[in-house]
Amino acid sequence: MQILNIAAYKFVALDRLPELQAAVLTAAQSRGIKGTVLLAEEGINLFLAAGRADIHDFLAWLRTDARFHDLETKESWSTAQPFRKLLVKVKPEIIRMNHPAIRPSAGRAPAVNATTLKRWLDCGHDDEGRPVVTLDTRNAFEVDVGTFRNAIDWRIDKFTEFPQALLDHRDELQGKTVVSFCTGGIRCEKAAILMQEAGVNHVYQLDGGILKYFEESGHAHFEGECFVFDERRALDPALTPRVHVGALSDT
Structure with missing residues (x-):
């Protein structure tokens, strides 16, 4: 390595x-x-x-x-x-959502770190006793490689579909603590802000995404691997590549 x-x-x-x-x-x-x-x-x-x-x-x-x-x-x-x-x-956006009113630089949604999320999932509820659900904001093909056990998955094909999916499923999130997550944190950051603006209470983003969770909490509550957009294809909870790539050309 x-x-x-x-x-x-x-x-x-x-x-x-x-x-x-x-x-x-x-x-x-x-x-x-x-x-x-x-x-x-x-x-x-x-x-x-x-x-x-x-x-x-x-x-x-x-x-x-x-x-x-x-x-x-x-x-x-x-x-x-x-x-x-x-x-x-x-680019017009560093992660495309087609929702220009969402500007994380003006203020983030609350974040939860990996160790806190693991503790909540261990207990089945947050520190105030509310049930905790994880919401996968990634594309369906990424989710299929691996995700948190029992994570909410709206089967979106691209992140620009997330706002409509939220409108379709918003009522299902009420009364729960919702933790949005993605690979490294960028999509779930925008998603958490959008959910707050849509009136969903008790929303958090997983700080650092799945990769930071793997680094700090390992495989707990996660099934499969994390898809990555390079020749490694996916990383397991030890951050080891699924594919050990050989030397690549520049073509």
């Missing part, structure tokens, strides 16, 4: 995106890093891989920008580079 894989995002107001795009591209290329960085006015989202020193050096450079000084990452390892190329793109 010699390649460090990182996933990170931050909702923060960004401007002069073409200049930032060029700077990030140069910084990553010069360190031999591959993967994807998405930039939008609402923030940054990245999945990158390289040797440990190169990744840490890139993060040190990125965090010199005050907007990213507290950027947190989720880490895992692989035997070879899981990405074929480096892409740095400017």
Whole structure:
């Protein structure tokens, strides 16, 4: 395991995106890093891989920008580079929801950490005695690879379908503590805010998503593996890849 894989995002107001795009591209290329960085006015989202020193050096450079000084990452390892190329793109959203009123940089929904969620699931209720349900905000094919036991799954094919699914199922969530979750935290962050605005009480997001949960709480209450969008295909609760990729070309 010699390649460090990182996933990170931050909702923060960004401007002069073409200049930032060029700077990030140069910084990553010069360190031999591959993967994807998405930039939008609402923030940054990245999945990158390289040797440990190169990744840490890139993060040190990125965090010199005050907007990213507290950027947190989720880490895992692989035997070879899981990405074929480096892409740095400017997008309308770093995770597309088609719901512009949802702006996490203006204020997050409450978050629950992995150890607290595990304790709630162990007990079957939160600290106030309300029943706890987990809500998977990912696409159906991701859910099929693995999810929390008894998680709510609305069988969406893309995240832009989540707002309508919420309208269709909102009443089913009332009276419960709802913890939304996704791979690394970005989708469930937007989802939690939308649920709050839709009038669902007692909503939390799983801080750091499934990857942080694996890191801190292992396989407890989780069945299967976590799908990832690279050549590893999925990670088990030990953050070990399902597919041990060999050397990849840039084509």
